[in-house]
Amino acid sequence: MNKKTAYLGLFTAIAMIFGYVETLLPVFVGVPGVKLGLANLAVVFVLYEYGIKEAALVSVVRILAIGFLFGNLFSIAYSLAGAVVSLVCMALLKRVPGFSVVGVSITGGVTHNLGQLLVAMAIVENFSLMYYLPVLLVAGVITGFCIGVLAQEVRNRISGGPPGKFVKR
Amino acid sequence: MKKKDLILAGGICALALILWLAAQFFLPGNHRTIRITVDGELYGEYALEEDQVIAIGETNVCEIKDGRVKMIEADCPDHLCMHQKAIDAGGGTIVCLPNRVVIEAGKDDSGGGLDAVA
Numbered sequence: 001m002n003k004k005t006a007y008l009g010l011f012t013a014i015a016m017i018f019g020y021v022e023t024l025l026p027v028f029v030g031v032p033g034v035k036l037g038l039a040n041l042a043v044v045f046v047l048y049e050y051g052i053k054e055a056a057l058v059s060v061v062r063i064l065a066i067g068f069l070f071g072n073l074f075s076i077a078y079s080l081a082g083a084v085v086s087l088v089c090m091a092l093l094k095r096v097p098g099f100s101v102v103g104v105s106i107t108g109g110v111t112h113n114l115g116q117l118l119v120a121m122a123i124v125e126n127f128s129l130m131y132y133l134p135v136l137l138v139a140g141v142i143t144g145f146c147i148g149v150l151a152q153e154v155r156n157r158i159s160g161g162p163p164g165k166f167v168k169r
Numbered sequence: 170m171k172k173k174d175l176i177l178a179g180g181i182c183a184l185a186l187i188l189w190l191a192a193q194f195f196l197p198g199n200h201r202t203i204r205i206t207v208d209g210e211l212y213g214e215y216a217l218e219e220d221q222v223i224a225i226g227e228t229n230v231c232e233i234k235d236g237r238v239k240m241i242e243a244d245c246p247d248h249l250c251m252h253q254k255a256i257d258a259g260g261g262t263i264v265c266l267p268n269r270v271v272i273e274a275g276k277d278d279s280g281g282g283l284d285a286v287a
Contacts, residue, residue, distance in 0.1 A: 074266070074267065078266075098171060098172070098173040099171060099173050099174060099177070100170055100171045100174055102170045102171075102174045103171065103173055103174030103177050103178075106174065106177060106178050106181070107177070110181055120264070120266060123266065123269060124206075124208075124209065124264060124266065124269050124270075124271050125206075125208070125209030126206065126209065126262075126264075126271045126273070129262060129264060131192055131260075131261075131262060132262070133185075133188055134185040134186070134188045134189035134192070135185075137181055137182070137184060137185035137188070138181075138182055138185045140181070141178050141181050141182055141185075145178060148170075148174075149170070152170070
């Protein structure tokens with residue numbers, strides 16, 4: 001139990017650092033508002049090694065901490081919307097046979113963008129934002145793919161395969 | 170990486186392409202005005218032909234020049250709205266989320282699409 005708590009704290013810290021590191025990596029210059037979502041790497045990893053409850057905990061604690069430190073209530077609401085939608089969809093797809101981490105992560109990226117777009121439309125009370133949807137869909141696929149491949153590689157190296165093996169160590 | 174992952178990725182990209190094409194096809198547009206809304210309420214409508222600088226409240230400033238609109242000032246930290254694509258006769262939208270400012274192309278003036286051709 002204590003070990004698990006420590007690990008989840010560690011992953012939350014990593015997710016927060018990732019959020020900062022990605023601001024230093026100009027991956028999507030020219031597409032306003034699109035980022036790689038490196039923090040999701042930690043969340044996807046925890047989702048696979050522990051489960052949805054632990055992943056939700058890491059994700060929400062990260063967003064609240066970052067939000068209160070550097071953002072405001074709007075940015076928290078905004079991040080939470082994307083995080084909740086994407087985590088639920090990822091957990092659902094993970095149960096469907098035939099999808100790997102990459103597919104689950106792509107779903108996460110796409111649904112994260114969808115969630116944020118819906119909240120953005122609600123906040124500005126304007127539906128013409130929909131025209132941004134195709135860009136966000138493709139961006140979600142690309143970022144989700146990158147994160148999925150990274151998560152796969154990390155799991156191959158530090159957990160050594162089947163789900164939960166990392167936890168038992 | 171499995172086969173279903175690829176189908177999923179391809180499917181979403183295809184959907185995006187269809188949506189994009191649909192938007193290009195159905196919303197080509199011939200816009201002569203822009204509408205600025207703050208908090209969902211109309212702030213003002215301005216002609217695209219007239220070069221001018223518009224202060225939106227105390228938070229944002231946009232500029233109409235040569236039939237194109239760009240946000241040139243915003244008091245938020247990220248300045249995402251200032252990097253968004255300019256609005257021109259073809260339409261478009263610029264959004265400043267922190268200040269809840271939306272600039273969008275006004276009513277379409279292309280005269281009913283197909284009817285104009287027929």
